[in-house]
Amino acid sequence: MAAWAERLSGVRGVLLDISGVLYDSGTGGGAAIAGSVEAVARLKRSPLKVRFCTNESQKSRRELVGVLQRLGFDISEGEVTAPAPATCQILKERGLRPHLLIHEGVRSEFDDIDMSNPNCVVIADAGEGFSYQNMNRAFQVLMELENPVLISLGKGRYYKETSGLMLDVGGYMKALEYACGIEAEVVGKPSPEFFRSALQAIGVEAHQAIMIGDDIVGDVGGAQQCGMRALQVRTGKFRKRLPFGKHRKAQRK
Amino acid sequence: MAAWAERLSGVRGVLLDISGVLYDSGTGGGAAIAGSVEAVARLKRSPLKVRFCTNESQKSRRELVGVLQRLGFDISEGEVTAPAPATCQILKERGLRPHLLIHEGVRSEFDDIDMSNPNCVVIADAGEGFSYQNMNRAFQVLMELENPVLISLGKGRYYKETSGLMLDVGGYMKALEYACGIEAEVVGKPSPEFFRSALQAIGVEAHQAIMIGDDIVGDVGGAQQCGMRALQVRTGKFRKRLPFGKHRKAQRK
Numbered sequence: 001m002a003a004w005a006e007r008l009s010g011v012r013g014v015l016l017d018i019s020g021v022l023y024d025s026g027t028g029g030g031a032a033i034a035g036s037v038e039a040v041a042r043l044k045r046s047p048l049k050v051r052f053c054t055n056e057s058q059k060s061r062r063e064l065v066g067v068l069q070r071l072g073f074d075i076s077e078g079e080v081t082a083p084a085p086a087t088c089q090i091l092k093e094r095g096l097r098p099h100l101l102i103h104e105g106v107r108s109e110f111d112d113i114d115m116s117n118p119n120c121v122v123i124a125d126a127g128e129g130f131s132y133q134n135m136n137r138a139f140q141v142l143m144e145l146e147n148p149v150l151i152s153l154g155k156g157r158y159y160k161e162t163s164g165l166m167l168d169v170g171g172y173m174k175a176l177e178y179a180c181g182i183e184a185e186v187v188g189k190p191s192p193e194f195f196r197s198a199l200q201a202i203g204v205e206a207h208q209a210i211m212i213g214d215d216i217v218g219d220v221g222g223a224q225q226c227g228m229r230a231l232q233v234r235t236g237k238f239r240k241r242l243p244f245g246k247h248r249k250a251q252r253k
Numbered sequence: 254m255a256a257w258a259e260r261l262s263g264v265r266g267v268l269l270d271i272s273g274v275l276y277d278s279g280t281g282g283g284a285a286i287a288g289s290v291e292a293v294a295r296l297k298r299s300p301l302k303v304r305f306c307t308n309e310s311q312k313s314r315r316e317l318v319g320v321l322q323r324l325g326f327d328i329s330e331g332e333v334t335a336p337a338p339a340t341c342q343i344l345k346e347r348g349l350r351p352h353l354l355i356h357e358g359v360r361s362e363f364d365d366i367d368m369s370n371p372n373c374v375v376i377a378d379a380g381e382g383f384s385y386q387n388m389n390r391a392f393q394v395l396m397e398l399e400n401p402v403l404i405s406l407g408k409g410r411y412y413k414e415t416s417g418l419m420l421d422v423g424g425y426m427k428a429l430e431y432a433c434g435i436e437a438e439v440v441g442k443p444s445p446e447f448f449r450s451a452l453q454a455i456g457v458e459a460h461q462a463i464m465i466g467d468d469i470v471g472d473v474g475g476a477q478q479c480g481m482r483a484l485q486v487r488t489g490k491f492r493k494r495l496p497f498g499k500h501r502k503a504q505r506k
Contacts, residue, residue: 130385136420139411143418157432158392165396167389171428179410179424 013204020236026162190222266457270466273489279415443475
């Protein structure tokens with residue numbers, strides 16, 4: 001406990017990952033992770049500031065919050081930092097008109113975005129939407145652009161659903177990067193700007209905050225690079241026995 | 254002409270790429286590239302040894318040769334070096350039982366391969382077969398293996414069909430490499446072993462051979478790394494105006 005007290009000294013704010021930490025997504029809305037509903041309630045009763053910092057990009061914030069509320073979580077749309085709204089802000093600031101390769105569930109976040117005559121491609125975890133035809137169309141749009149811009153909502157390798165491990169957007173981002181010979185701009189964890197916007201929303205400095213997540217790269221590594229403390233939970237995609245060398249290296253990043 | 258004579262002095266054998274050099278694949282069997290049928294005929298009348306060296310992995314050699322013969326080419330199955338048969342040899346030598354993520358058109362090449370209880374994944378240009386479900390299954394098979402082996406038939410970025418540029422296997426190979434934290438073994442161009450097996454088949458040394466292809470990386474770069482001369486045609490995926498910086502770098506490789 002002494003070690004813990006030390007580790008948490010001066011902490012004023014907590015950033016909570018959602019998928020794999022609060023719940024595992026899946027059919028029927030997924031399932032809450034044991035103890036997480038009460039843990040969030042306790043944090044909210046404490047003096048600590050709480051912000052939910054997710055790379056969820058299959059659902060709009062409204063849909064995501066609805067799912068979590070039905071599972072018993074005390075959470076509202078205004079407490080969530082997510083990649084889709086952050087991307088919309090960037091698109092408007094830079095006059096970008098996206099060709100979207102995204103999940104239908106998050107499309108409503110882009111309702112007020114001009115998509116005529118696209119001058120960039122935005123990809124998110126499209127799930128079944130990652131068909132060859134849709135990937136090839138995104139590829140062709142990029143190849144037709146003089147200065148191709150690819151924005152990826154997160155770059156996760158995979159996530160855990162109740163049914164098992166699922167490919168996340170990261171691999172598909174890499175596929176388009178390789179095919180087009182370009183580098184994507186990542187909006188979401190582990191991008192420092194993304195963590196900073198979450199901290200700004202609760203008025204907490206990086207050195208006063210701790211990130212709690214299940215992804216050693218996206219959550220823990222990203223937060224530490226921003227000067228935050230970080231904690232990896234042993235739920236979600238966490239795997240005690242790492243499958244193989246390269247992966248272990250990746251997880252050390 | 255003098256320059257040409259010099260460039261070709263001592264050449265005894267010619268390796269010919271197929272897609273983008275002899276024909277552009279596509280609906281209705283695709284279309285022969287102007288002059289290519291006669292060029293192959295002339296080469297075969299010459300003292301030069303000729304070998305067809307392709308990364309085609311949507312079709313079996315039999316099907317590919319059938320398409321080319323219908324387009325008027327003088328070509329037989331025994332003259333073609335292709336990744337699928339080379340892969341089958343590797344699988345047998347190393348006792349590997351593949352989970353296949355390939356196009357139905359090439360499945361017959363794997364007819365005598367044991368696929369029970371897979372201990373590796375083989376991917377090829379699966380086209381529409383690159384669904385999220387199929388990619389996720391290949392990912393899950395790799396993640397379940399203690400020592401995951403991923404074999405990719407080529408690593409092309411894209412190729413040209415009569416309908417336009419199409420994503421090749423390379424991007425999907427990168428997606429699985431990233432998601433699993435592993436490195437694929439590439440069978441096909443630009444792998445040196447692959448070029449060597451094509452040269453062996455016609456009994457010609459690398460310094461006596463020239464590779465003719467439309468891919469600056471897979472054909473020209475790969476052949477040059479083997480000590481062969483190489484020539485890039487201006488058909489197929491060749492693009493005079495390179496789309497952008499990174500891509501230009503890639504093409505210089």
